[in-house]
Amino acid sequence: MKLFKYNKIAVLALVSIALVSCGNDDQPGDSQLDYTQPVKTKLDNWITTNYLTPYNINVQYKWNQNTVDNSRYLFPPTIEKVQPALEIVQTIWLKSYATIGGADFVKKIAPREIVLVGGVNLNSVGTRTLGLAEGGQRVTLFETDYIDKSNRENVAEFIHTIQHEYIHILNQNKPFDEKSWTVITPGGYTADWYNYEIPESNELGFITSYARSNINEDFAETASMILIYSKDEYAAFLAGIQSPFALEALKKKEALVVKYFKEAFNMDFYALRDEAEKNTTAVITN
Template sequence: MKKIIFIVLGVLLLVFACSDNESPLTQSELDIKKPTLSALDTWLRENYTNPYNIEVSYHWNENRVDLNRYLHPPIKDSVKVAMEAIKTIWLETYNEVAGPNFVKRIAPREILLVGGVNRNASGTVTLGLAEGGKRITFFNTNTLNIKNRPNLIRFVSTIQHEYCHIINQTVPFDEEAIRKITPSGYTAQWYETSIPDARELGFITDYARANVIEDFAEMLTTILSYNNTDYNAIIDAIKSKKAKEAIRKKEAIVASYFKTEFDIDIYELQSVAARNIERVLN
């Protein structure tokens, strides 16, 4: 019993000794205040985060990019220019035709902007990525020139293409219906074919030859990149009658999918997108 008492007293003395040597508790020095938003951050929040629940990220985070590529943060001045163009040509187009709730319901939850060119070992360049239907990453943000038509269309085609993937992930399309139109034309070496040659094979772009999913997305992207007259001129310039028919069949499948599943007329979408492209250019 005495032994137990001595042990208890020893522990109590040790506790009090430690307490005497410790500094009194003070208020935490951790800064838990919300960071002050810059004018750019406020604009992004008001135009993307609040209305659509889309977070726009442009601050550098090496854990979110491939460190084996020569990538870097976007120039701040290019961020708002890029997001204004995307807002006008993508968001406002779908809002006008499909209604404001369409993008709110089906959308990436984050847009990540990256500076630098994302070059692949094959010599091709990756313009953008759709990751799990939740995030769309834009590369080449620093090279955007909104007064140069090919440059603008190339940049905005990224959101049109990747957004198409997100829509397809929400409601799948009939892959077999498109595959059987040009079954032998798909190849992992799509980049070895020029765009004119790909069209003579029944594909709207070279990348459309990668697989059926990219074929569908490239059809929609091309339709939304040109007004109806210019788009039809592209098809009419194809020499092969069989190739023309193949592309028109794919176009019909894309049009039917959007009308049946979402009551969206892609030709109305095309008209509004073309008008909004001109707004940005001018």
């Protein structure tokens, strides 16, 4: 019994020492994490008003290494170039689709984020990647720093990128008629499309050389190129084709694009083209 009593006393003593020891340990201080919300700039507020609120599209223009290929020499856009670039996209792409497809069209089918990159995304074979569409949720636009709103060709190249990538997003939502498309120019596709001049590819029934990479890019290139042409410009392009086979192939592809927009989205593709042309002129002349 005494042994038990002494052991009990010893245990109590050890517990007391432990409690005193714990009481003397350094206690955690204030958190070192910064929870301060960044102050929104005038540009941030403009993006919220023109993209985030009406379309639920976030715009990322500040550098984030997790959204770009870190093996490439890329850099964020110059701040002064961000809003002009977004105004081009808003006027020619968003407003054109909203007018012809309905106010809610882009709200329902759109990337949830647009990433702007200032520099050129140069590939090892010498080509440039102008844009990327990732899983239908994010579109990355390169060469933002080189936009010149007064130059129609420059604006057309830039807006062609978002038009092209958006076609991919539409195709992910509702596929086009791949079976009918495949048989039009089955022998013209090649992984080495960049080795061919555009006029050479035109005479094989492709609207650009990049269209020759595969049928998905062919569809997106055909639709997006027609959208950046005016009606007269596209007619002149077709009139310049020498090969009867190529001319027929291009017309068949055009017809499938028109059919796709009508059947998949009940949208008049030619009306969309005309609206985009009108809005492109508005961008350049303002």
